[in-house]
Amino acid sequence: MARRSEILIIADARVAPSVAAAILEGVRDVVSVAQAKLPVRLAQDEDVVSRIRSREDDIIASSEWLFIAAQDTASSTVKVNADKAFLLLETSVWEQKIYPYYVLVTSDPLRSDQYGFTPNWYRWTFGAAVSIKSFENQKDPSVEEHMRTLVMHAAGHMFGLLPEWRVKDVVDECGPHCANQCVMKHPRYVPGDWTELTRLRLKGKEPFCRSCAENLRECCRG
Numbered sequence: 493m494a495r496r497s498e499i500l501i502i503a504d505a506r507v508a509p510s511v512a513a514a515i516l517e518g519v520r521d522v523v524s525v526a527q528a529k530l531p532v533r534l535a536q537d538e539d540v541v542s543r544i545r546s547r548e549d550d551i552i553a554s555s556e557w558l559f560i561a562a563q564d565t566a567s568s569t570v571k572v573n574a575d576k577a578f579l580l581l582e583t584s585v586w587e588q589k590i591y592p593y594y595v596l597v598t599s600d601p602l603r604s605d606q607y608g609f610t611p612n613w614y615r616w617t618f619g620a621a622v623s624i625k626s627f628e629n630q631k632d633p634s635v636e637e638h639m640r641t642l643v644m645h646a647a648g649h650m651f652g653l654l655p656e657w658r659v660k661d662v663v664d665e666c667g668p669h670c671a672n673q674c675v676m677k678h679p680r681y682v683p684g685d686w687t688e689l690t691r692l693r694l695k696g697k698e699p700f701c702r703s704c705a706e707n708l709r710e711c712c713r714g
């Protein structure tokens with residue numbers, strides 16, 4: 493696992509503070525299971541502005557610029573292109589700098605070039621993106637709890653779940669996912685499958701099954 497300084501959560505201005513707080517807690521839960529000892533925090537404007545790779549004539553004054561510049565304008569509905577957003581953040585592997593992990597949180601649907609569809613979450617090895625869109629009207633469990641479950645899944649992937657050495661309890665659905673009742677299960681039905689996982693988690697069941705928790709620690713040990 494490449495060395496990264498911290499995990500920075502970058503949310504757009506329409507993400508409610510209670511949702512951002514739930515996402516922060518969700519990422520902290522994953523770091524704790526992974527025993528990764530990484531600080532996790534919500535980004536301030538200056539964190540994002542200083543990291544964005546600027547383009548000519550763009551005046552970058554706030555983190556909102558990242559979400560606006562990353563929009564896909566091909567269709568009539570606004571979609572945030574996760575690939576574009578990550579490319580706009582400074583992520584050059586050739587520079588001798590240590591970068592954070594990025595967790596992007598958008599109120600708009602996400603889009604990715606690689607998959608060509610609209611996922612609820614998306615990741616690169618150094619970043620994850622989640623969209624609130626499919627969950628914004630959820631009441632029971634609340635949108636906050638849904639997002640907490642969703643970001644655990646996305647951050648789990650960001651750290652390398654499920655690793656190639658995992659052979660037990662694996663299903664190949666959009667890449668390797670967990671076959672147990674665990675946040676790393678593939679969410680075939682949205683939001684229904686997330687509702688089920690969130691309810692289990694709220695009943696006190698561990699979010700990651702034993703195999704995934706162990707894999708998480710192995711991935712973070714490098």
Ligand SMILES: [Zn+2]
Pocket residue numbers: 645649669676677678
């Ligand atoms: Zn997944």
Ligand SMILES: [Zn+2]
Pocket residue numbers: 670671672673674675676677700701702703704705
């Ligand atoms: Zn699992």
